[in-house]
Amino acid sequence: MKINNIPFRTIWPDELDRKTIKIIDQRHLPHKLVIEKLLTPEDFVLAIQQMHVRGAGLIGATAGFGMYSAALVAPENDFEKWITKAAKNLIATRPTASNLSWAVNRQLTAMQDESTKDNKINKSYTTACAIADEDADFCQRIGEHGLAIIKEISQQKKGAPVNILTHCNAGWLAFVDYGSATAPIYAAHREGIDIHVWVDETRPWLQGAKLTAFELQEEGVPNTLIPDNTGGHLMQHGMVDLVIVGTDRTTYTGDVANKIGTYLKALAAKDCGVPFYVALPSSTFDWQIRNGIKDIPIEQRSGDEVKYVSGITKTGKTETVLISSPDIKTANYGFDVTPSRLITGLITERGIVAARKKDILTMFPEQHK
Amino acid sequence: MKINNIPFRTIWPDELDRKTIKIIDQRHLPHKLVIEKLLTPEDFVLAIQQMHVRGAGLIGATAGFGMYSAALVAPENDFEKWITKAAKNLIATRPTASNLSWAVNRQLTAMQDESTKDNKINKSYTTACAIADEDADFCQRIGEHGLAIIKEISQQKKGAPVNILTHCNAGWLAFVDYGSATAPIYAAHREGIDIHVWVDETRPWLQGAKLTAFELQEEGVPNTLIPDNTGGHLMQHGMVDLVIVGTDRTTYTGDVANKIGTYLKALAAKDCGVPFYVALPSSTFDWQIRNGIKDIPIEQRSGDEVKYVSGITKTGKTETVLISSPDIKTANYGFDVTPSRLITGLITERGIVAARKKDILTMFPEQHK
Numbered sequence: 038m039k040i041n042n043i044p045f046r047t048i049w050p051d052e053l054d055r056k057t058i059k060i061i062d063q064r065h066l067p068h069k070l071v072i073e074k075l076l077t078p079e080d081f082v083l084a085i086q087q088m089h090v091r092g093a094g095l096i097g098a099t100a101g102f103g104m105y106s107a108a109l110v111a112p113e114n115d116f117e118k119w120i121t122k123a124a125k126n127l128i129a130t131r132p133t134a135s136n137l138s139w140a141v142n143r144q145l146t147a148m149q150d151e152s153t154k155d156n157k158i159n160k161s162y163t164t165a166c167a168i169a170d171e172d173a174d175f176c177q178r179i180g181e182h183g184l185a186i187i188k189e190i191s192q193q194k195k196g197a198p199v200n201i202l203t204h205c206n207a208g209w210l211a212f213v214d215y216g217s218a219t220a221p222i223y224a225a226h227r228e229g230i231d232i233h234v235w236v237d238e239t240r241p242w243l244q245g246a247k248l249t250a251f252e253l254q255e256e257g258v259p260n261t262l263i264p265d266n267t268g269g270h271l272m273q274h275g276m277v278d279l280v281i282v283g284t285d286r287t288t289y290t291g292d293v294a295n296k297i298g299t300y301l302k303a304l305a306a307k308d309c310g311v312p313f314y315v316a317l318p319s320s321t322f323d324w325q326i327r328n329g330i331k332d333i334p335i336e337q338r339s340g341d342e343v344k345y346v347s348g349i350t351k352t353g354k355t356e357t358v359l360i361s362s363p364d365i366k367t368a369n370y371g372f373d374v375t376p377s378r379l380i381t382g383l384i385t386e387r388g389i390v391a392a393r394k395k396d397i398l399t400m401f402p403e404q405h406k
Numbered sequence: 407m408k409i410n411n412i413p414f415r416t417i418w419p420d421e422l423d424r425k426t427i428k429i430i431d432q433r434h435l436p437h438k439l440v441i442e443k444l445l446t447p448e449d450f451v452l453a454i455q456q457m458h459v460r461g462a463g464l465i466g467a468t469a470g471f472g473m474y475s476a477a478l479v480a481p482e483n484d485f486e487k488w489i490t491k492a493a494k495n496l497i498a499t500r501p502t503a504s505n506l507s508w509a510v511n512r513q514l515t516a517m518q519d520e521s522t523k524d525n526k527i528n529k530s531y532t533t534a535c536a537i538a539d540e541d542a543d544f545c546q547r548i549g550e551h552g553l554a555i556i557k558e559i560s561q562q563k564k565g566a567p568v569n570i571l572t573h574c575n576a577g578w579l580a581f582v583d584y585g586s587a588t589a590p591i592y593a594a595h596r597e598g599i600d601i602h603v604w605v606d607e608t609r610p611w612l613q614g615a616k617l618t619a620f621e622l623q624e625e626g627v628p629n630t631l632i633p634d635n636t637g638g639h640l641m642q643h644g645m646v647d648l649v650i651v652g653t654d655r656t657t658y659t660g661d662v663a664n665k666i667g668t669y670l671k672a673l674a675a676k677d678c679g680v681p682f683y684v685a686l687p688s689s690t691f692d693w694q695i696r697n698g699i700k701d702i703p704i705e706q707r708s709g710d711e712v713k714y715v716s717g718i719t720k721t722g723k724t725e726t727v728l729i730s731s732p733d734i735k736t737a738n739y740g741f742d743v744t745p746s747r748l749i750t751g752l753i754t755e756r757g758i759v760a761a762r763k764k765d766i767l768t769m770f771p772e773q774h775k
Contacts (some may be wrong), residue, residue: 067731083608085503148499230531234735240609240633246730254731262736264609265635266525266667270742273669273699298635304673330642341608343633344615346715348727356727358717360607361615362436362623367631368604371637 038209038215038223040070046214047095048102048169055162057111060101062089062155063210067251068349075099078107078123082346085130085137089243093212093285093321097136100127101168103143105161113154116312120148123159132334133294133372135286135323140168169213173384176215176317183221183281183316183384184228190278191230198259199225200278202235202268205296206244207283209254217316218281223386226258234260235271239296240285240370241342266303272309280306280313281384287315287322289404291377291392292329297370303379315392316384322397324404329374340367407578407592408584409439409624415583416464417471417538423532425478427471431458437622437718438489444468447476447492454499454506455613460690461580462542462690463655466505469496470537473513474530482523488601489517502741503662504655504692509537514550540584544687545584545756552685553597554591560599560649568594568626569647571637574665575613576685577621577650586685587650588621590753595627603641605630608665610711610738637671643680649675650680650753656684656691658773659748660761661698666739669749672748684744684761685753691766693773698743709736 038045040061051057051074063085064074073089075081081103084090090099107123108116120244124141131137147164148157192200205211207218210290215223225232232303234253239245253260271277280302292316293299308315326332344367348355361367380392390400398405407414409430420426420443431442432455444450450472451458459468476492477485492511499508516533517526535618559568574580576587586594594601603622608614616632622629632640640650649671655663662668662684675682695701713736716726730736746761759769767774 068728153490160437177517238609240607240635243729246734249732250734256735260735262709262712262730262734264666264741265633265668266609266665267737269669269673270666270704270739296635297633297639299672301674302633302639304638304677305670309672335639339629342632344719344726348715348729350725350727356719356725357718358715358727359437360612360715360717361619361631365615365619365623366629367638369633369638370636373635373642375695395554401760 038214038256038268046095046173047090047210048098048213050166058106059309060084060090060099061210061215062213063091063248064089064249068355069406075102075106078103078110078126078225079226082130084127085127092174093134093136093283094212094217094318095210096134097140097320098169098172099277100140100211101144101165105125105158105165108148108158108161110171116126116154116157120145129241130338133285133336134318139320146395147375172212172318172320173214176217176220177210179217179316179318179384179387180215180224181219181313182388183314184224186279186314187221187225187230187232194278196231198231198233200235200276201235202237202271202277202280203249204237204282204299204302204304205239205247206247210248211283215322217283217318220316221281222258224395225258226256228325232258235260235268235277236262237265237268237298238262239298240265265298269305270396272305277311280311284315285372286320286333287327287383288333290327290394291322291327291380291383291397293380293392294329294333294372295375297373300373300375305373307379311378314382314384315380319401322339322401326392330376333374336371338369338371342367343367343369407583407621415542416459417467417582419535428451429459430579432460432617433458435616437724444475445472447495448474450475451495451499452650455495457650461575462503462505462652463545463581463687464499465503465536466509466689467541467582468694470534471508473510474534477517477527477530482627484640485523485526499767500705502654502705505689508689512537521757523614533627541581541687541689542583543585543630545581545589547755548586548595548685548687549576549584549589551714551757552683553593555683556590556594556599556601557639557647560705563647565600567600567602569604569645571606571640571646571649571671572618573606573614573651573668573671574608574633577618579617579621580652585611586687589663591648592625595625601627602629602648604637605631606634606637606667607631608667609634613665627650634667638674641674646680649680651684653684653690654741655702656686656700656752657695658691658693658701658766659696659698659763660749660752660766662744662749662761663698663702663741664744666742669742669744672744681750682748683751683753684749687755688770691770698746699711702743705740706742707738709738712738731757758771
């Protein structure tokens with residue numbers, strides 16, 4: 038997708054030196070476009086942990102390239118041990134994200150099939166690129182499937198704007214390209230369907246205000262930024278036709294871990310009769326966990342993310358301000374779990390499926406156990 | 407209640423010159439305690455509109471003194487017209503707040519009973535003081551009634567901490583003293599009951615982060631500041647025993663207009679089986695409106711409150727930062743309406759009552775129509 042009308046992905050190997058991986062350091066958006074070079078395995082761990090990159094698909098893709106970076110520097114005589122350590126470090130960065138371990142494990146399996154170090158390195162490079170390409174491809178397909186939902190509402194409304202609410206950033210900046218929740222939105226916009234997006238600002242990290250509103254703006258999609266508290270009121274008053282969110286981990290029973298606050302929007306959607314969809318590439322499924330509320334680990338982050346807010350001053354300077362008393366206690370849970378009963382459907386690269394074990398396993402029969 | 411261990415009310419006539427009314431300018435909390443003098447009717451309009459003071463009871467009390475201030479300067483030969491204009495200006499400041507028109511109308515009626523200008527001025531002064539004193543008295547009684555709820559939970563939990571979630575600031579800073587939602591909390595704390603309060607930060611204005619956490623801290627009540635997105639997750643995991651919020655307008659059928667986002671917390675409480683109480687002095691009832699969602703006017707405030715966040719920098723300087731792109735569209739609805747079906751009970755100065763027309767009118771028979 039585009040920034041300043043230039044097409045970008047969120048992660049890509051350097052054009053000249055494929056040992057260097059480039060990312061958009063998203064901490065500076067929307068105020069500044071900063072491209073960062075990741076060179077060492079430690080760079081990748083830091084980039085994920087400190088949220089230079091974030092979002093289900095992009096965390097997976099970054100971990101994929103991170104494993105390649107580890108393979109590059111692993112000593113030949115201690116390759117396995119080195120690589121296992123790198124895998125562990127990467128997986129430890131963000132406990133809720135499902136794509137993370139999925140990508141790391143895919144790399145471990147891929148490298149196991151090769152015998153020489155050079156072959157392992159080559160394999161890990163092609164695998165990292167494949168993970169990124171597949172992510173973009175799957176998101177594009179999610180867009181095609183989700184487009185049908187928006188099209189139908191648009192027809193019901195006789196072309197009046199379709200109002201879509203989204204929480205956090207499950208946009209192209211959260212993936213390699215297109216996004217999950219935004220893919221149907223971009224597809225509808227490209228088809229000329231009249232749409233408007235309500236963007237939850239998404240406290241505390243403000244992914245909605247800083248990223249989703251920005252990327253929609255850059256693509257020319259009409260949008261309105263709202264505090265997270267607003268969605269219930271809008272739904273009560275018929276101002277939302279559809280909710281689409283992303284997910285960081287989805288159980289095979291259809292429970293969805295997504296950015297904290299998603300559960301509250303799902304409750305409001307249910308109460309107001311608004312369809313509530315979750316968009317995800319299948320790499321976000323967790324095929325082991327049955328009960329999302331009980332068993333998905335929820336990341337707790339620093340309380341400073343709640344007490345301090347960053348932005349730019351009138352003079353254009355980046356500044357961080359304290360919004361509360363300095364000595365206040367805070368809690369900062371990164372995600373919550375929306376139970377499957379509140380979800381109208383899951384939009385995957387293979388099509389739309391009910392958030393129910395039977396249907397999910399029918400769509401992904403290779404995961405049947 | 408106390409700031410720096412000194413007892414305060416939120417509004418009071420100057421000790422020496424009763425023509426001067428003093429308030430705490432709450433825009434500077436928690437970083438600085440600023441006492442502001444209100445001298446002219448315009449000062450009162452500005453103080454309410456620009457939220458130097460806010461909160462159901464305090465808006466009412468400020469409007470009460472505002473009418474006194476108007477009486478002081480009204481010309482004798484045009485008194486009625488002048489006073490009616492002042493009443494109109496005050497009521498126009500905050501459309502959702504019910505106490506506002508209640509206090510203004512009480513003043514108009516009180517002054518009508520007097521014949522001379524001096525008598526009208528005196529009557530408006532004693533009425534303003536009575537409105538403020540009653541507000542404090544009613545809040546104290548709300549505390550006594552609400553205490554019973556907390557005591558019962560504490561006994562059920564065998565003395566383990568009672569976790570109470572609150573949204574926005576319905577604390578003593580929103581009233582003249584004690585607060586509505588916080589009155590039972592302060593009463594329980596004074597009785598030595600082990601309690602802990604989850605404080606919703608309350609975007610966009612951050613009343614929770616700036617005011618509620620601050621006043622609980624000053625009173626020594628254990629509390630944790632959380633993003634508004636967090637409450638659902640906490641309730642899902644049994645970490646909330648009770649929700650108590652305030653209200654800016656409550657219909658006689660039990661629908662509650664309160665700070666935007668309250669409806670989402672009520673939905674989560676219902677879904678998780680957590681009791682959800684609304685605390686209010688009877689001055690907050692609207693005895694005319696039957697359907698809260700349809701008929702309570704919802705204030706829309708400047709989008710700048712969403713895009714810009716104020717706080718203090720590391721060097722202690724007050725600063726405002728832009729969190730999104732500058733040219734983004736925003737919406738800023740101040741309140742939402744929680745339908746009566748989601749409310750466990752209303753805590754009033756007369757006792758606890760179901761959020762149902764029949765029960766409310768039985769408790770307030772003088773309002774029967």
